[in-house]
Amino acid sequence: EVQLLESGGGLVQPGGSLRLSCAVSGFTFSSYAMSWVRQAPGEGLECVATINDRGDNTYYADSVKGRFTVSRDNSKNTMYLQMNSLRAEDTAVYSCARIVAGYWGQGTLVTVSS
Amino acid sequence: IQMTQSPSSLSASIGDRVTITCRASQGIRNDLIWYQQKPGKAPKRLIYAASSLPGGVPSRFSGSGSGTEFTLTISSLQPEDFTTYYCLQHNSYPLTFGGGTKVEIK
Numbered sequence: 001e002v003q004l005l006e007s008g009g010g011l012v013q014p015g016g017s018l019r020l021s022c023a024v025s026g027f028t029f030s031s032y033a034m035s036w037v038r039q040a041p042g043e044g045l046e047c048v049a050t051i052n053d054r055g056d057n058t059y060y061a062d063s064v065k066g067r068f069t070v071s072r073d074n075s076k077n078t079m080y081l082q083m084n085s086l087r088a089e090d091t092a093v094y095s096c097a098r099i100v101a102g103y104w105g106q107g108t109l110v111t112v113s114s
Numbered sequence: 115i116q117m118t119q120s121p122s123s124l125s126a127s128i129g130d131r132v133t134i135t136c137r138a139s140q141g142i143r144n145d146l147i148w149y150q151q152k153p154g155k156a157p158k159r160l161i162y163a164a165s166s167l168p169g170g171v172p173s174r175f176s177g178s179g180s181g182t183e184f185t186l187t188i189s190s191l192q193p194e195d196f197t198t199y200y201c202l203q204h205n206s207y208p209l210t211f212g213g214g215t216k217v218e219i220k
Contacts, residue, residue, distance in 0.1 A: 035209060045149075045157065045200055047209040059207035095156065100147065100204050102159030102168065 002026035002103050004096050009108030012086055018110060020081040022096030027103070030054075030074035035099050036081045038092035039107075046092075047099065049081060064090075086112045115139050115203050119212025125220040126191055134186045134199055134215045141181045142205035148177055148186045149200045157200065161186060191217070 008020040022034070035050040049070035050059045058070050069082040079096055095107040116139040126132050136146065144164035149157035159168055161177035164184055174189045188195055196219050201212040 044214040045151075045202075045211045047202075047211065050207055050209060059209075061208050099202065099209060100162070102147075102149075102157075102162070104156035106156060 004098075004103060004105035006094065006096055006105045006108040009094065009110045011111045011113065013114050014087060014112055016086050016112070017082070017084045018086065020083070020094055020096075020108060020110075022079040022081075022105060024077045024079070024096075027098070029072075029077040032098050032101070034072065034079045035097050036068075036070060036079075036094055037097050037099070037104075038090075038094045038110075040089070040092040043092075048094075050099075051079065083110070086110075088112050115142060115206055115210055117201055117203055117210050117212040119201055119215055121215060122213060123216040123218060125218050127220045128191055128193060130191045132188045132191055132217060134201075136179075136184045136186075136201035136212045138182045138184075138203055138205075142203045144180045145203055145205035146177075146179070146184050147202045147204065148175075149202060150195075150197060151200065152197045160199075188217075 003025045005023045012018050033052045037047050048061045048064045051070045055072045067085045072079045091112050093107040093109050095105050097104040118137045120135050146164045148161035150160050151157040160175050165177045176187045178185050198216045200214050
């Protein structure tokens, strides 16, 4: 059974940092690109970051470029999202996904507020 | 690549035929997925490669298109279909979603 489990969300002040993790099981993690997708309250879906299978190519939405960094550890079947210089508009549920295959986690809530 | 999805919402009745459209700002071949999302739940893949149905998805859902114009059709709306739908292009990075279509009961 495929499982994606996010962790690391929480409340952070504007300008602060947070690191999300996504632990994967049920498929050969090291063979596939993975993504982080967010959904602000009442809003649509936005893919904020994607990393290729080897971790040597990363892609970002303009809204987070220069502030967020995606990485992965294939030995631990885990993907990460380092979020710096957080803003109120980054408040959202963040989910990890193997998007094209349709595998998603349930998400972790990040709230940026003073 | 920008994905323009229309309409943003629609009202329909059970049994109606419904069509949702996504337009890509440049050609994406058939690298398009349609997702269904229910409140509080992870999106569910309905269509991949623009027109292919994954196993377990009811045959009332169908997709068509290639290049820049794509459609999702629900041939006969069922009660469980009243929710939100998104298209996604995976032809080039960053991956981009359409703005979503909320299907409501008339």
